Amino acid sequence: MPIELFFDLVYVFAITQLSHLLLGHLGPAGAAQTLLLTLAVWWAWMYATWTTNYCDPDHPAMRLTLAGMMLAGLAMAAAVPQAFGARALWFAAAYVTLQVGRSTVVAIAARNSPHGHLFRLILIWHTAAALLWIGGALAGGAVQVLLWVTALAAEYAAPWHGYRLPFLRRSGTTEWTIDGAHMAERCQLFVILALGESILLTGLTLAEGDHLSAATVTAFAVAFLTSMAMWWVYFDRTAEAAAEKIATSADRGRLGRSAYTYSHIPIVAGVIVTAVGDELAIAHPLDTTTAGIVLTVLGGPALFLAGHAAFHRTVFGDLPAGRIAALAVLAATALAALLMPSILTPLVLATVAVLVVGTVALRDRRPPARGTAVAG
Template identity: 25%
Template sequence: MELYFDLIFVFAMREVAHGIVEEPDWARVFGALGLFATLWWTWIGFAVLYNRQGDDRLATYRLLVLAGTIPCAIAATQAHHAFERHPAGFALALAGARLVLAVAFLLGGRSGPEARRTGWSYLASAAIFALSAALDGPWCYVLWAVALVQEAGFLLLGDRRDQPRERSRTARLRALFKPPANARLAVDAGHLAERFGLFMIILLGELVIAVGVAAVGRQHQDTGYWLSVSGGFVLAAALWWVYFDSAADVNERLLRLSGGNPALAYSLYAGGHLLPAFSLLLIAASVDLSLHEDPPGTAPWFVTVGMAVYFGGTRAFSSPARSAWVRLLRLLATAATVCLALLGLVLPAPGVVVAAAAWAVGAAVLVTVLRRDRLGRVDADPMAFLRDR
């Protein structure tokens, strides 16, 4: 059921990436991030719905998820209009998706009052998105931000309202590793890890498609052509390795050890994956641009900045040591990732892609070397591991 639902977002992500390719400047990148965030939180709403209440034996939830695919698909078709500052169709489609989520959570009586509060929150978001369709200019996007913030708070953080506010960092970390008082609010760690892993696969798929489409469009198949195409595919494989060989397992273990704490799920997945996930979309768009016959000057920077954000989000350069030298080395590694774009001064854009692929392979090797130590530290003292991150 959920794999079918994800097909809609394959199309949606492609449209957002295409928006960057059409107008490759930083203003368009930030606009794409805004559209991505709205789609991201829409997808998360359905992921959490099924995590807490879904059951393939219950036709009600299957029908609701199927119903949700319709407004989500319409939103995907309207993404390019949103880029052109005509967001009404996109906003109304997102309002429809939230109306479906509101009905689904309000029907979830077995999850108690928290589910009903989440349902009312989605009703409020649906109204806000519908209202934004009547507005022009920045106020439309301000309303989107308001809707996303309030629904995110209810979705995975609603059970924290009645808890005392912890001031020290140690106390806050300790609270993250307490199972929720209401067992019905516990997050299924295995299911959530699988869902977010599949979404990362969708985004890596955009990179594979970008390489393939750009390769088909090239007329001259010389040595540089084969190097750039191979480099693009190697880059995709290395980025897959960086996430799934370490970060995916670490996040799932942390959430399991917390007893499915919703606030930790929010930190690790809903909020923690947002920028790394978008960075994959940015890398896909930039590789597409780099393999064009006449790539823009921003293409190498899109690749390297995207990689730096991805490595930061997946903690590829993290280390158990906490010395100042280690922190400095991490900072230098991040800066070196970004500065790979300077190779564009002496190499064509496809050459930068090849260099980025080689750098990503090095990061994958580092992740593999540190994998056992990271997992051991998680099992030994998850609070200390999270504090050191």
């Protein structure tokens, strides 16, 4: 079995931690913290994907490196619930170990290869960001937030401008000769991990319920169908066609960066938020809606569809109208729910979400011709 699949087990735990963090802190502060930590977790996993794209993951040195990354990733995930409290330094140290440690190993291993310059630039950027991560963890409070946001902003901007540094040549995407099929496969797997968390959270919520009313069972069925619909939207047509597109692209680095590294963020975040919304709908199907319920039950699918539309636009060059219409419906329903909370219950909102995402999925039911753009 490929070691990359074993490596991904750590991120199953990380996704679970993130969803439970959001579930326990549904206010603006909790949502912002969950977003920041989700971006950090995704960034750590994404750089591991880029690394194994360039380096043979089954080489003994890379296996040992991945094992060390797994240990650091497990520590990072364990610290998520208290990353803005008692375990801030724990989280920061684990994240920095992942990013700087991996970058150091690869920069040394590739020092004489055509990609050596790129990996040295990456190491410098991650080392600079590490100071902000550790400094923020030591400072705590508002300073921690400010420094961590600055660190993430710098790290996320770096690939976009080619890791530009004074007196050093930037690295363009045409130099990033990646294996497009591998990049697509790895990101598809992470989407599956996120959907798996959605299924797990849905099942556990039903299992822990004291009374299985008709509304609870209906909400459970709707939650499952929502996960199924999101899988359908992502995998039935676009995933394979996009994998073929990046594999034959003249600038695979650009698609790897824009379509997979960046555009997949709202896709994954949408699945995680949807899982939280589904749990709330199953646990309280007929309660009066709150802003937290509205923004998770409807906001999760909206994030997912927005991310998928951006992914589609980046790969194929067109913006699918069906997804834009679906986003409009979700936004209108959310506004109605916030204005009339006693009428639109969580079960009603969940039903609207599955109907909207399901409609998009059914419109995509026929596979496109290979190598052609997919109509939205």
